[in-house]
Amino acid sequence: MPRSFRYKFGNWKAQCDRSGMNFRSSDMVREWNGRYVHKDFAEVRHPQDYAKVVPDHQAVSWSRPEQSVTSTTAYGVGNWVVGQTNVVAPSGLDPETDPVGFETWLNTTYTDIISGRS
Secondary structure, eight states: OOGGGSOOTTOOEEEOTTTOOEEEGGGEEEOTTSOEEETTTOOOOOGGGGOOOOOOOOSOSOOOOOOSOEEEEEEEETTEEEEEEEEEOOTTOOTTTOHHHHHHHHHHHHHHHHHTOO
């Protein structure tokens, strides 16, 4: 029997959770994560674990209300439809009350989208 495992009052043989070797219980320490390891194998908790978290407020400070009139326009080349975009009409331009003005605005916007000016 090795000298380190001779009888010593109040001690018992314990296995290190990190190395798997046997040591006296008086030579073991409990780590922050609950493991019992030999004092030579013990690791201290990382200081970053104690860092205080600063809350990050991601809400915008102000915003505009969403426009109510929306029209979906498909655009393409010739007879081929290559994409679709949601066009939001400016406030005050309502297709129900002013269909001619809305149609004029929509055609101008459609032309801008096709020519790449939007």
